[in-house]
Amino acid sequence: MKFISRFVCLLICLILFGSVVIFAAEPDPGPEGEEHSSVVKIGPLEMDAVLIKGGVFEMGDKFNVGDGDEKPVHEVTLTDYYLSTTEVTVGQYKKYCIATNTAMPEQESYSRDNYPIVFVTWFEARKFCEWVGGFLPTEAQWEYAASSRGLTFKYPTGNTIDHSKANYSGTRKKDRWKKCSPVAKFPPNSLGIYDLAGNVYEWCYDYYKGDYYSMPAYENPRGPATSIFKVLRGGSWYHDKEKLRCSDRFRYMPVARVSFVGFRVAWDPKTAPLKGAYPNP
Numbered sequence: 001m002k003f004i005s006r007f008v009c010l011l012i013c014l015i016l017f018g019s020v021v022i023f024a025a026e027p028d029p030g031p032e033g034e035e036h037s038s039v040v041k042i043g044p045l046e047m048d049a050v051l052i053k054g055g056v057f058e059m060g061d062k063f064n065v066g067d068g069d070e071k072p073v074h075e076v077t078l079t080d081y082y083l084s085t086t087e088v089t090v091g092q093y094k095k096y097c098i099a100t101n102t103a104m105p106e107q108e109s110y111s112r113d114n115y116p117i118v119f120v121t122w123f124e125a126r127k128f129c130e131w132v133g134g135f136l137p138t139e140a141q142w143e144y145a146a147s148s149r150g151l152t153f154k155y156p157t158g159n160t161i162d163h164s165k166a167n168y169s170g171t172r173k174k175d176r177w178k179k180c181s182p183v184a185k186f187p188p189n190s191l192g193i194y195d196l197a198g199n200v201y202e203w204c205y206d207y208y209k210g211d212y213y214s215m216p217a218y219e220n221p222r223g224p225a226t227s228i229f230k231v232l233r234g235g236s237w238y239h240d241k242e243k244l245r246c247s248d249r250f251r252y253m254p255v256a257r258v259s260f261v262g263f264r265v266a267w268d269p270k271t272a273p274l275k276g277a278y279p280n281p
Contacts, residue, residue, distance in 0.1 A: 037192060039085060041275035042267055043132035044099070045092050047084050049267065050192050052141070054079040057150025059143055060213055061247045065154075069210040070247045076140050077219045082267040083137060083145050086183040086194050087116035087202065088128065096128050108259060114182040116200045116262040122230045122254030125203045125263040133273045136205040137266035139249070140221050142233045146197075146246040148190040155244055156189045156196040156234075166198035167237045168244055179237050179259070196234055197244040200262035204231040208251035229253060236260035 037050040056077045061070035091113030097104045105119040120128075122136075129135050137145070146156040157165040167181045177185075184194040206223025208231045223231065229251035235243035238260045243250065252258065 039192065040082065040272075042082060042084075043134070043273050043275075045095055045132055046275045047092065047132060047265065048086065049082040049084050049265070049272075051269065052081050052083050052145050052191065053149065054081070055144075055149055057144055057147065059140055059216075059247070061245075062152055063154055063245075063247075065242075066245065066247055067249070069213070069249050072213055074213060074216055075218060076144075076216070076221060078140060078144055079220060080269050081137070081141055082134075082269060082272050083141070083193060084264045084266075085188070085192060087200060087262045087264050088125075089113060089183055090115050090117050093117040093120070093128065096131055100131060102127075105257065108179065110178075111180070112182070115180050116183055116195070118180065118200055118259050118262050119257040120203075120262065121257060122203050122252075126205075129263075129265045132265055133271065134265040134267040136203055136263060138220070138222055139204045139206040139231045139233065141266055142196075142202065142204050143246055145191060145193055146189070146234070151190075153246055155241075156193075156246060157187070161197060161241050161244060166235075166241075166244060167195070168198040168235055169238055169240050177237070181237070198235050198239075199237060200234075200260050201232040201236045201239075201250060201258075202234045203261065203263040204233055206231045208249070232261060 039048050039050055041047065042049050056075060058073050059076045060073035062073055090107060090111055094104060094113070096102065107119065126136055144150055147153050153159060155161040163171050166186055167177060181199055186195065188194045189196055207227035208229040209224045209227050212224050232250040232252055235248065242248065252261065
């Protein structure tokens, strides 16, 4: 009987202890979404990109916490496109400048080749994109990717965000970067794209108008016909977390050179100069 009692006690302990271990080992699921697409190499610089499958999504402030320019929420249809997994880096932009005999914009003293390029105008960003066979993503393409193809996420990281997930203001010296961080130092979103929240704002193709959502195009929109501003998305190291929301809209004049503004590249799958593919980690 003593043996049976000890066996039963041991079995109960194993079950309870095992449950605790299993429960404790469960990872934080993070933002749910589709599995990462394979990374492809595109263009003369063999930039990393993933295919964003097109679809229908609701664009705008679904949480009713943003500014008036994020309303009304409206349905948008997009076709497939590729998007670079990181912001364009200083190193990539240097190679472009050498190949095209273009002047390199002055960078911050701390900046290295794996940092995002900043102090580039919208026009310069567009020329780089064209040279690598692509274009600046539209505002709709940017938001669709940031929200993991239209999921109801407040931020590209999910419905919450903190300084372990993105580079934005208020770290109080809790990280080692005073301003920009190197690209891909924070976790990607569920599509495998880095730094859609924070680090540097990103130029988009579209002109900016505050009332554009009241009269938008609904299929592959490219923004209003004209304006004095161009759209910026994603927030930056200089801004608070509310600017990192998927639907938040910002703007600058296209000739502006700013220490917290960079860009990334999009490509049309029909014309993208592919170099190869490998699994996305």
